[in-house]
Amino acid sequence: MKKYLWFIPFVLVPLPFLGYPFLLSIFVLIGIYTIAAIGMDVLTTWAGQISIGNAAFFAVGAYTSAILVVNFHVPFLIAFLISGLFAMIIGIVVGLPALRVSGFYLAVVTMAFGIAVQQIIGVFQITGGYNGIRNIPVPSFWIFKASNPVYQYYVVLTIIFLIFIVLSRISFSKSGLALFAMRDSEIAARAFGVNLLKYKLAAFAASAALTGLAGSLYASAIGFISPSQFDLTLSLDLLAMVIVGGAGSVMGVMIGAAFFVGLPFLLSGYNISITIIQGVALIVILLFLPKGLLQIFKIRDLFKKKVI
Amino acid sequence: MILSIKALSVKFKGLIAVNNFSMDVEKGSFHSLIGPNGAGKTTVVNALTRVVPSTGTALFEGIDLLKMPAHRIINAGVARTFQNLELFKNLTVAGNLYIGAHHTINYNFFDEIFGTKSYKSEQSRIFRNVTEISEMLDIKRYLNMSVSSLPYGTQKLVEIGRAVISKPKLLILDEPFAGLNDQESEKLKEEILRIKGFYALTILMIEHDMKIVMSVSDKITVMNFGEKIAEGSPSEIIQNRKVAEAYLGDRSYSRS
Numbered sequence: 001m002k003k004y005l006w007f008i009p010f011v012l013v014p015l016p017f018l019g020y021p022f023l024l025s026i027f028v029l030i031g032i033y034t035i036a037a038i039g040m041d042v043l044t045t046w047a048g049q050i051s052i053g054n055a056a057f058f059a060v061g062a063y064t065s066a067i068l069v070v071n072f073h074v075p076f077l078i079a080f081l082i083s084g085l086f087a088m089i090i091g092i093v094v095g096l097p098a099l100r101v102s103g104f105y106l107a108v109v110t111m112a113f114g115i116a117v118q119q120i121i122g123v124f125q126i127t128g129g130y131n132g133i134r135n136i137p138v139p140s141f142w143i144f145k146a147s148n149p150v151y152q153y154y155v156v157l158t159i160i161f162l163i164f165i166v167l168s169r170i171s172f173s174k175s176g177l178a179l180f181a182m183r184d185s186e187i188a189a190r191a192f193g194v195n196l197l198k199y200k201l202a203a204f205a206a207s208a209a210l211t212g213l214a215g216s217l218y219a220s221a222i223g224f225i226s227p228s229q230f231d232l233t234l235s236l237d238l239l240a241m242v243i244v245g246g247a248g249s250v251m252g253v254m255i256g257a258a259f260f261v262g263l264p265f266l267l268s269g270y271n272i273s274i275t276i277i278q279g280v281a282l283i284v285i286l287l288f289l290p291k292g293l294l295q296i297f298k299i300r301d302l303f304k305k306k307v308i
Numbered sequence: 309m310i311l312s313i314k315a316l317s318v319k320f321k322g323l324i325a326v327n328n329f330s331m332d333v334e335k336g337s338f339h340s341l342i343g344p345n346g347a348g349k350t351t352v353v354n355a356l357t358r359v360v361p362s363t364g365t366a367l368f369e370g371i372d373l374l375k376m377p378a379h380r381i382i383n384a385g386v387a388r389t390f391q392n393l394e395l396f397k398n399l400t401v402a403g404n405l406y407i408g409a410h411h412t413i414n415y416n417f418f419d420e421i422f423g424t425k426s427y428k429s430e431q432s433r434i435f436r437n438v439t440e441i442s443e444m445l446d447i448k449r450y451l452n453m454s455v456s457s458l459p460y461g462t463q464k465l466v467e468i469g470r471a472v473i474s475k476p477k478l479l480i481l482d483e484p485f486a487g488l489n490d491q492e493s494e495k496l497k498e499e500i501l502r503i504k505g506f507y508a509l510t511i512l513m514i515e516h517d518m519k520i521v522m523s524v525s526d527k528i529t530v531m532n533f534g535e536k537i538a539e540g541s542p543s544e545i546i547q548n549r550k551v552a553e554a555y556l557g558d559r560s561y562s563r564s
């Protein structure tokens with residue numbers, strides 16, 4: 001029970017803002033990016049793989065969902081699930097190079113994939129070319145008319161909560177530890193029966209599925225999508241969210257997403273370059289808080305360690 | 309005979325690291341593989357565990373290890389340690405030991421997510437094994453500590469524990485005593501012998517410390533320049549002229 005307590009503030013946070021739908025919709029966006037960033041976290045922090053093409057999975061999820069809902073009038077829930085599934089299949093294909101290359105080369109391969117997907121989307125008619133798709137309807141969940149962002153918020157938070165439960169379940173059992181082992185020493189992992197092929201592809205599949213699901217939610221929450229929303233910057237932002245917040249922890253990733261998605265809105269009234277702030281923050285965090293902003297909450301532990 | 313290596317060869321871009329090497333390991337024996345630096349000892353083990361490609365055969369209980377993918381070797385019953393530690397350095401000691409049991413875990417992903425009965429019973433079985441091994445190796449108090457925060461000697465024990473928890477029939481140790489002082493060596497020797505007896509293991513050990521090799525081995529195989537140059541009981545090896553020459557460094561002579 002105790003390990004779920006940190007979730008309570010996130011349940012309560014929209015309550016003071018019920019009259020401010022704009023603010024709430026920012027919270028929704030933060031939640032959506034959190035899901036995508038968890039996908040990045042699983043791939044990098046857990047499995048030790050790298051991808052700077054995850055924006056493509058986000059795009060695949062967003063477009064699959066939007067096309068199904070707009071063109072084929074598929075109910076959102078079904079479109080949502082298909083988006084995750086489709087992104088997952090593509091994730092497995094993208095994972096194939098990871099069986100041969102790693103590190104820098106894998107980064108370049110995944111980056112090329114990300115750029116290629118963005119270009120391809122811009123070409124086809126069904127995706128609306130470079131103009132994208134507009135007027136994507138807001139889904140209604142059951143009794144919730146989800147046009148009120150507070151419902152969207154709780155739907156997204158529930159999804160994050162479910163992901164958290166699954167991740168904490170597997171983090172000290174067979175598949176989670178196999179991923180950690182693969183990350184730390186492929187040679188030893190293999191010697192103890194970890195099938196690297198299976199776990200690398202599984203990591204890419206899980207990462208792509210989560211990112212695709214986030215993309216599906218994003219398309220509906222924002223209402224319009226176009227190729228330029230899914231560029232290299234998005235892939236890098238997802239990576240940065242993991243680093244800034246705290247790799248390997250759902251709460252850390254949430255903080256990272258809040259930092260990258262929420263901050264621009266907060267500062268939008270001022271004449272400050274958000275890119276510079278985020279860049280400086282990234283450097284400062286890498287230098288002084290290698291475990292991310294989450295470490296601030298544990299700062300007492302840090303002092304304790306120094307004493308001992 | 310539990311392991312029978314025949315005509316094993318390993319080439320690295322022109323360098324013949326292991327050349328037409330054959331060796332039999334008797335079931336239940338303590339077999340040592342010795343030889344000067346660069347003789348090819350580790351490469352033999354790397355070939356057996358499919359870390360490097362090789363030619364020849366290595367029948368383990370009648371099955372050729374050299375035809376298996378690396379991740380199946382542990383299922384056959386062969387576990388190893390590494391000369392330059394290959395621990396999962398961001399995990400705790402418990403996490404490292406847990407992976408040793410990975411191939412024995414009998415539940416699937418859905419059991420994990422939904423926490424089914426078989427998931428719970430398997431998890432507690434493995435935690436019991438982890439505790440048991442850690443008690444046997446006297447590292448129980450480190451179970452929840454990060455493995456990379458531990459001294460070198462303790463890390464080596466964790467590697468041995470990780471191999472033993474996999475319930476192997478053949479345990480291969482690559483220089484377990486390197487870097488330990490006399491006192492630590494003596495303690496480790498006792499622990500290895502105790503484990504060998506308790507789990508009825510066959511041990512193949514690469515080691516440079518002659519005092520230890522002589523005191524524990526049933527049989528010793530000596531390598532130099534990728535080839536076997538001698539084999540026999542400790543007393544036979546002590547008296548072997550070729551072995552003495554190999555260790556004195558007169559390599560051109562010992563080659564002929």
Ligand SMILES: Nc1ncnc2c1ncn2[C@@H]1O[C@H](COP(=O)(O)OP(=O)(O)OP(=O)(O)O)[C@@H](O)[C@H]1O
Pocket residue numbers: 320323325343344345346347348349350351352360391
């Ligand atoms: N992966 C590799 N690639 C290229 N050469 C290698 C590789 N592994 C080993 N070698 C070479 O093969 C030869 C045998 O090395 P090996 O590590 O098997 O020796 P060793 O008997 O274990 O020596 P030591 O007692 O120093 O550990 C050496 O010349 C070594 O440089």
Ligand SMILES: [Mg+2]
Pocket residue numbers: 349350351391
């Ligand atoms: Mg060696």
